[in-house]
Amino acid sequence: NAGVTQTPKFQVLKTGQSMTLQCAQDMNHEYMSWYRQDPGMGLRLIHYSVGAGITDQGEVPNGYNVSRSTTEDFPLRLLSAAPSQTSVYFCASSRGPLSYEQYFGPGTRLTVT
Amino acid sequence: KNEVEQSPQNLTAQEGEFITINCSYSVGISALHWLQQHPGGGIVSLFMLSSGKKKHGRLIATINIQEKHSSLHITASHPRDSAVYICAVNTGETSGSRLTFGEGTQLTVNP
Numbered sequence: 001n002a003g004v005t006q007t008p009k010f011q012v013l014k015t016g017q018s019m020t021l022q023c024a025q026d027m028n029h030e031y032m033s034w035y036r037q038d039p040g041m042g043l044r045l046i047h048y049s050v051g052a053g054i055t056d057q058g059e060v061p062n063g064y065n066v067s068r069s070t071t072e073d074f075p076l077r078l079l080s081a082a083p084s085q086t087s088v089y090f091c092a093s094s095r096g097p098l099s100y101e102q103y104f105g106p107g108t109r110l111t112v113t
Numbered sequence: 114k115n116e117v118e119q120s121p122q123n124l125t126a127q128e129g130e131f132i133t134i135n136c137s138y139s140v141g142i143s144a145l146h147w148l149q150q151h152p153g154g155g156i157v158s159l160f161m162l163s164s165g166k167k168k169h170g171r172l173i174a175t176i177n178i179q180e181k182h183s184s185l186h187i188t189a190s191h192p193r194d195s196a197v198y199i200c201a202v203n204t205g206e207t208s209g210s211r212l213t214f215g216e217g218t219q220l221t222v223n224p
Contacts, residue, residue, distance in 0.1 A: 033211075042117065042199070042214030058211060090156060097203075102146060102212070104156040 001026050006091050006105035013081040013112045021076040021108050023091030029103070031094045032074040033058070034066065036087040037107075043090065049074055050097075081112045116140050119200050119215035126222050132187040134218045136200030139181065146212065147174050147185050148199040156199070159185070190222045 007022045025032065033048035045058030049068040063085060065077040074093075078085060091105040120135045136145070147159040160167050160174040162183075167174050171190075176183040187194055200215040 040216065042115070042216045043201070043212075044214075045211050048211065088154065092156075101158045101161050102148070102201075103158070104148075107154050107156075109154075 003027065004091055004093050004103050004105035006089075006108050008108060009106065011108060011110050013078070013110065015081060015083060015112060017081050019078050019081070021078075021089055021091075021110075023074045023076065023105055024072050025074075025091075025093040025103070026072065027093065027095075027103065028071060029093035029095055030071070031096060031100070032068065033092050034064070034074070034076045035090045035092065036060065036085075037090060038087050046076065046089075078110075083112050086110060086112045115215070116213050117200055117202055117215040119198075119218050121218060122216070123219045124221070126190050126220070128191060128222055128224050130190050130222075132190050132194075132220065132222075134185045134198050134200075134220070136183045136185070136215055137181060138183075138200075138202045138213075140202065140204050140213075142178075142181075142202040142204055144203040145176055145183050146201040146203070147183075148201060150197040150199060150217065152196070159198075187220075192222045192224050195221050 004025045030051045034046040035043040037043050044060050047066040049055045052071050055066050089108045092102050094100040094102050116139050118137045144163045146161050150156045162176050171188045173186040197217040199217045201212040
């Protein structure tokens, strides 16, 4: 199993550009989530999904959209990139709700200039 | 005040030393996670516990639900243990269930 994969690993955007961060898992996990990690702060939840077709907002959802059309994929879309979205983004999945072991992707380092 | 507080923020040890990292939280939880983030950035799950104690190799995690406190211990520390250790709690809400993370403890083990 590949586990949780994320692409790209690195990305530089100009302010106002849009892009999609890809996340996929091959473990048939129902629960998937997106986090951002910033210096001096803990990981913060952006959006999450408890199954295909079901998504909800996390702590810091503004400026991001998600969809979950399949169990495997959970892309994160930046609609109009801003410098405040410069961060490292992690996708995670688990078999069930958050009392199950979490599996993290390798992360995407995004810089918005 | 953060809902999850870790101490210390930074820890330097000599190889072979016994290490303790602490996590305190202020909300009711259904589970607590200990994660490890290596210098390359990848995050792996070490433990998920809701009571008592768990042990994997040289790592031991304990939790005291009444005191809202957990500890991660590393016995016979090694330079390869150098990483950021992150505590996260699941507040267990059925809707909007989410993990709240501490800021992490940077551990450096010198040979």
